[in-house]
Amino acid sequence: MTKSIKLLGISNAIVDVLSHVDEEFLAKIGAPPGSMTLIDEDRAHEIYDLMGPATEMSGGSVANTVAGFANLGGAAAYIGRVNNDQLGEIFVHDMNSLGVDVRLLPTPAKSPTARCHVLISSDGQRTMQTYLGACTELSVSDVTNETVREPTVILLEGYVWDIAEGPALAEKAIEIAESNGSKVALSLSDSFCVERHRDSFHDAVKNGVDIVVADEDEVNALLQTDNFDDTMKALDDYDNLFAITRSEKGSVIVHGDETVVQSASPVEKIVDTTGAGDAYTAGFLYGWTHGKSLKESAELGTFCATRVIQQVGGRIERGLLDSFQK
Amino acid sequence: MTKSIKLLGISNAIVDVLSHVDEEFLAKIGAPPGSMTLIDEDRAHEIYDLMGPATEMSGGSVANTVAGFANLGGAAAYIGRVNNDQLGEIFVHDMNSLGVDVRLLPTPAKSPTARCHVLISSDGQRTMQTYLGACTELSVSDVTNETVREPTVILLEGYVWDIAEGPALAEKAIEIAESNGSKVALSLSDSFCVERHRDSFHDAVKNGVDIVVADEDEVNALLQTDNFDDTMKALDDYDNLFAITRSEKGSVIVHGDETVVQSASPVEKIVDTTGAGDAYTAGFLYGWTHGKSLKESAELGTFCATRVIQQVGGRIERGLLDSFQK
Numbered sequence: 001m002t003k004s005i006k007l008l009g010i011s012n013a014i015v016d017v018l019s020h021v022d023e024e025f026l027a028k029i030g031a032p033p034g035s036m037t038l039i040d041e042d043r044a045h046e047i048y049d050l051m052g053p054a055t056e057m058s059g060g061s062v063a064n065t066v067a068g069f070a071n072l073g074g075a076a077a078y079i080g081r082v083n084n085d086q087l088g089e090i091f092v093h094d095m096n097s098l099g100v101d102v103r104l105l106p107t108p109a110k111s112p113t114a115r116c117h118v119l120i121s122s123d124g125q126r127t128m129q130t131y132l133g134a135c136t137e138l139s140v141s142d143v144t145n146e147t148v149r150e151p152t153v154i155l156l157e158g159y160v161w162d163i164a165e166g167p168a169l170a171e172k173a174i175e176i177a178e179s180n181g182s183k184v185a186l187s188l189s190d191s192f193c194v195e196r197h198r199d200s201f202h203d204a205v206k207n208g209v210d211i212v213v214a215d216e217d218e219v220n221a222l223l224q225t226d227n228f229d230d231t232m233k234a235l236d237d238y239d240n241l242f243a244i245t246r247s248e249k250g251s252v253i254v255h256g257d258e259t260v261v262q263s264a265s266p267v268e269k270i271v272d273t274t275g276a277g278d279a280y281t282a283g284f285l286y287g288w289t290h291g292k293s294l295k296e297s298a299e300l301g302t303f304c305a306t307r308v309i310q311q312v313g314g315r316i317e318r319g320l321l322d323s324f325q326k
Numbered sequence: 327m328t329k330s331i332k333l334l335g336i337s338n339a340i341v342d343v344l345s346h347v348d349e350e351f352l353a354k355i356g357a358p359p360g361s362m363t364l365i366d367e368d369r370a371h372e373i374y375d376l377m378g379p380a381t382e383m384s385g386g387s388v389a390n391t392v393a394g395f396a397n398l399g400g401a402a403a404y405i406g407r408v409n410n411d412q413l414g415e416i417f418v419h420d421m422n423s424l425g426v427d428v429r430l431l432p433t434p435a436k437s438p439t440a441r442c443h444v445l446i447s448s449d450g451q452r453t454m455q456t457y458l459g460a461c462t463e464l465s466v467s468d469v470t471n472e473t474v475r476e477p478t479v480i481l482l483e484g485y486v487w488d489i490a491e492g493p494a495l496a497e498k499a500i501e502i503a504e505s506n507g508s509k510v511a512l513s514l515s516d517s518f519c520v521e522r523h524r525d526s527f528h529d530a531v532k533n534g535v536d537i538v539v540a541d542e543d544e545v546n547a548l549l550q551t552d553n554f555d556d557t558m559k560a561l562d563d564y565d566n567l568f569a570i571t572r573s574e575k576g577s578v579i580v581h582g583d584e585t586v587v588q589s590a591s592p593v594e595k596i597v598d599t600t601g602a603g604d605a606y607t608a609g610f611l612y613g614w615t616h617g618k619s620l621k622e623s624a625e626l627g628t629f630c631a632t633r634v635i636q637q638v639g640g641r642i643e644r645g646l647l648d649s650f651q652k
Contacts, residue, residue, distance in 0.1 A: 053393070053420035053641070056382040067379070086412040086438070094379035112412070315379070 005077045005101065006289040007069045008148060008182075010173055011062030011157035012135040013080030014114040015087045016314075019054040021119045026127055033121060036128040036190055038162060044131035047117050056087070057313060058094040059116055062157035062187055064275050068282030068304060068316040070098040074289065077101040079147055081138040087113035088134065103147040109134035118274070126274055136163045143169045143176070150180045152289045153211070155281075156204075158189030158218075161197040174208035185211035187281060188218035195221055211241045211288075213281045219244050232259075241294075243301070245280050251302060253284075253294045262298035265306040275314020280305040282316065331403045331427065332615040333395045334474060334508075336499055337388035337483035338461040339406030340440040341413045342640075345380040347445040352453055359447060362454040362516055364488060370457035373443050382413070383639060384420040385442055388483035388513055390601050394608030394630060394642040396424040400615065403427040405473055407464040413439040414460065429473040435460035444600070452600055462489045469495045469502070476506045478615045479537070481607075482530075484515030484544075487523040500534035513607060514540035520547035537567045537614075539607045545570050558585075567620075569627070571606050577628060579610075579620045588624035591632040601640020606631040608642060 026033055029047055039047065058067070063080060070076040078095055082088030084106035091113060095102050106113075111133040119127040138160070148154065154177050160166040177184045186201070186209045188194050194201060201222055205212060212219070216228055219242065223234045228246070232254070235242060241255040246264075253260040283304030287297030308316050352359055355373055365373065374380075384393070389406060396402040404421055408414030410432035417439060421428050432439075437459040445453040464486070474480065480503050486492040503510045512527070512535045514520050520527060527548055531538060538545070542554055545568065549560045554572070558580070561568060567581040572590075579586040609630030613623030634642050 048419060051419075052423045053384065054416070054423075055639075056416065058379065090380070090382065093374060093377075097378045097380075313381075 005075050005149065005151040007066060007074060007153050007155060007285055008077040008079065008151035009062040009066035009155045009157070010079045010143065010160060010169070011155075012060055012114060012132060012138075012159050012163070013063060013082045013091050014060035014116045014130065014135065015091055016057050016059035016116050016118050017048070017051075017054045018057070018118040018120060019051045021052070021121060023121060025050070026119065026121070029129070031119070031127050031129060033127055034125050036130060036192065039129050039131050041111065041131060041133070044115065044117070044129070047129050051117065051119070056090070058091045059118075059314060061159065061189060061278050062155055063095070064278035064314045065155065065187070065281045065285070066100055067095065067098050068279050069286055070100045071316055072282060072286045072304075074286050077103055077149070077151060079103045079138075079142060081109065081134050081142065082106045082113040083109040083111065083134040085112050087115065104142055109137050111136065120272075124270065124272055132163065138163055138169065139165045140169045140172055143172045145176060145180075148173060148176045148180075148182075151182050153183045153185050153285060155185045155187060155285070156209075157187050158193045158197065158201065161200060162193065167197075167200050170204065174204065178208060183210040184208055185213060185285065188212065188214035188222060191217040191221040194218050198222060198224075205238070205240055209240060211243065213243045213277075213284070215245045215247070215277055243281070243284050243298070245277050245305070251280065251298055253298050255294060258294060260294045260298050262295070262302055265302055267306060267310055270309050271311055272313070273309050276305045276309050278314055279308035279316050331401050331475065331477040333392060333400060333479050333481060333611055334403040334405065334477035335388040335392035335481045335483070336405045336469065336486060336495070337481075338386055338440060338458060338464075338485050338489070339389060339408045339417050340386035340442045340456065340461065341417055342383050342385035342442050342444050343374070343377075343380045344383070344444040344446060345377045347378070347447060349447060351376070352445065352447070355455070357445070357453050357455060359453055360451050362456060362518065365455050365457050367437065367457060367459070370441065370443070370455070373455050377443065377445070382416070384417045385444075385640060386483075387485065387515060387604050388481055389421070390604035390640045391481065391513070391607045391611070392426055393421065393424050394605050395612055396426045397642055398608060398612045398630070400612050403429055403475075403477060405429045405468060407435065407460050407468065408432045408439045409435040409437065409460040411438050413441065430468055435463050437462065446598075450596065450598055452598075458489065464489055464495065465491045466495045466498055469498045471502060471506075474499060474502045474506075474508075477508050479509045479511050479611060481511045481513060481611070482535075483513050484519045484523065484527065487526060488519065493523075493526050496530065500530065504534060509536040510534055511537035511539060511611065514538065514544035514548060517543040517547040520544050524548060524550075531564070531566055535566060537569065539569045539603075539610070541571045541573070541603055569607070569610050569624070571603050571631070577606065577624055579624050581620060584620060586620045586624050588621070588628055591628055593632060593636055596635050597637055598639065599635050602631045602635050604640060605634035605642050
């Protein structure tokens, strides 16, 4: 018997290629520090040729959340497209090894498996240059009753809207969720992504998305507000559950009349902020799908984010829940 | 004009696949903790399927030394065989990005690029399961006057003797060195490797090898001695330069009548001992090829090894020499 899946992620399946760079490097390639830029294959080769020695590890925002959710002990599944090349095998291996039920196996694609060149500055800031490769071949036909089944929550990644069939496959996932009783969560990915797809995101939030996970900038971009007070007012018009992270200001959960304000935990030294939001989402959704209150879920999200910023890499390690004390 | 190469490494070109495991895992796959085992492709798949999520980075013992030598600012070159697959491209990229002159480009091979499954226990010990893949296709015809040219030192890896044409290609490298005035260094790799190839190593040391770099166990295995006192006596019969590392006991350099005893530097916390010997060799050979005394070279080797055991991963970072104070 298949275990009952609590979280199914649908997202861009990406292998991170991490390397340390100096500020001159970012200037040379014309990348604003801290930005995420989509690049084509030629540009990917060009940047890689300029980069120093690198370390490769599975990444991707929602994929990180799904991996973290599984590492917390949650039953998780995943839909994302990789080529049947070595990086694709690495991505699927890493997911499978956490017990994630990977619904699409590596198959020949026109492009190689996606990679994100993660350029780490001396201050720990990360600038990302993403070549989507095989991700762009994720299609509506990959999202079916057979591949989705009946998870408690389907988590859609905003970045999926950047691929050709992204909006259509997201719509199909929402239809399937409506027919089988799954809830739909949407991660807004980054504020530039929201700028690119605001109307479509907004339609989805008004029609089918139950939960929005995002940081403050992303929600502001979605609602076209300038500050968080205005954002909170604007949320009066929404029935959705919003889980909003605010870095050192903690997080705020808004759902109808209920508002939870969760403070951040103090940390001695931030090693690497990569994946803080993804880890928060893993913890929050783990709590929420396991019958915890919004407050308890926010606490678990905060706990996961706090741990991930004190390590290198964006995925939270196995057994973390054991050390979470209420 | 080509810069004058100080160090050319000839070795097995390997990408490390690193993952944390518990002691049960090692028992399950029947791997003695701390061992290095050669495995075939089926076994490599079997072990990888059992492993947790992993991180990939370029590795290989002599390749680490060459990378470290280049990172110290030394002019370095490299001969090793990779397939033209993604891991092969990663390996060559990482070398090129350090300024290493890679003499063999990735080319189609019968087997995929080699990988070493590095299983890290909770105490930081590493157990290695190595699938040599494309490395086994390194051949005598890859070692020519055109690919070797005239480096100050050719560094041969003991593990090369594990591949079919290894002994023959090492012999050819020694012949080329004799004709063009290069010195030949031999890294003994590990004591089991010495057991596998003792006679052939011994012949090489007596006929053409100028410098032997090894740890105490490896030299004992070569000379069939039980303790270091006997090893030191046995070395009276050798004209070669021996650079012998002894972990926390430091290192000893023996060359004819000259003996240098170098103490280890105290470290607060050992993070990961991987690559300590390779880093020592990089530092020692950098000193030696840049006109430093044996004592100064041993100090630089110690400095590099001390640094590398205080970080994760076996390659020393760029700019390390700037912080080396006499």
